[in-house]
Amino acid sequence: MKVFLSVDMEGISGLVRWQDVASSGIDFERNRRLMTGDANAAIDGAFEAGADAVVVEENHGVEDLCVLLTEEIDPRCTVVRGAGRPGPTTMSALDESVDAVFLVGHHAAGGTWPGIMAHTISSGRFREVRIGGRRVGEPDLFAIRAGEMGAATALVTGDQMVIEELRKRVPEVESVQVKRALGRQSGEIVPPVRAREAIREGARQAIERVASGEITPYRGEPAPYEIEVDLLEAPGASMRANLESLPEFELVSERTVATDAPDMDLGFRRIAYLTYADMEGRVRY
Ligand SMILES: [Zn+2]
Known part of the structure; x- marks a missing residue:
């Protein structure tokens, strides 16, 4: 089983404000480590449950999408990073060889309240994005693309709102809530050490449930x-x-x-x- 793991920063355990995820923020270097930690927990859980390969794709749009600490990422995975990727940036490695998609550190859709750093693709340009008249976040776009590629959207981690939103589309998705949004830049966090334990367990469950056929590729959005x-x-x-x-x-x-x-x-x-x-x-x- 091959896992595609999209890692973003807004939904990483412990982070609540824009300055936490901007390279100018005072905690940015520490927060890169937290991001790498959440990703590693999911990678570990996936391999523990029998995954053969994990490809991580960086989704956070600062520093040309090079935010993970490469010397600390689990050496069993590969990482897609850098700007100017072919096709839809942030989905370059999401191809037909992928069986399961993990969305780690993701965030709620633009227009959602509350929702820690909620936005869809661009917080500075877009108020809201809709497909078929319905508000969508980045996890919706990943779930739809994953379905086209025959991959199951198996895990999401972040605040309660990103989970609630993705569950409307993929009710069976495994989820790990690492914080509770109170506003756009405030929330009640689970300390990262404990959050990582939950992410590892969630990832393990996600792989087992894909393997057993309990989580299947999402195909509910009619094209075009x-x-x-x-x-x-x-x-x-x-x-x-x-x-x-x-x-x-x-x-x-x-x-x-x-x-x-x-x-x-x-x-x-x-x-x-x-x-x-x-x-x-x-x-x-
Ligand atoms: Zn981001």
């Missing part, structure tokens, strides 16, 4: 996907010009862009394009 993105700010002249030249995008109201996609490879890339579509003349994604 109808996507809407509410921007925080109305697009300026260069973004409007870019979108006008791309027939797959439509500005449907002052701040809402609609697009669609036959699969989540393209869907993810089209959503992500809107984070840099204001660059003059930038019409490729």
Whole structure:
């Protein structure tokens, strides 16, 4: 069994505020260690339950997506890191060889309250992202893409809100709540040492439940996907010009862009394009 482990930072045990996950924050170096620790706990649980391979993909968008401490990560895994990855960045290694997907340190969707550092793809650009009229977070996009690849979305770790949201789509997903969101930058945390024990156990259960057929690939979202993105700010002249030249995008109201996609490879890339579509003349994604 091969595991794809997407590791983000906002849902890591112990972390509650933006400065915890920004490279300018006073605790950033320590927090990288906490992130590596949560990932290692999940990797350990996966191997303990019989996984043959774990590929970790870095999902946190600072420092060109190079945040894990590579000298401390479990030597049995491999790690995909760095910017400019082919296809949908953060899903490069999610291919048909993967059996189970783990989402470690993930966070609730943009528009969710409370929700520790809740956002979808961009906290600075997007208010909310919807598919088929329903608000989605990054775990939803991973679950949909995993289903397309025939992989089961098996584990999520983070606050109570990211778990609640993913369970609406994948009710059987194994979950480990490492903190309880009280606001966007506040919460009640489980100390990381104890959180890691729970993550290891959750990962073990997740692999066993995939192996027994109890957790299966998610295929509940009908393609093509109808996507809407509410921007925080109305697009300026260069973004409007870019979108006008791309027939797959439509500005449907002052701040809402609609697009669609036959699969989540393209869907993810089209959503992500809107984070840099204001660059003059930038019409490729
Ligand atoms: Zn992140």
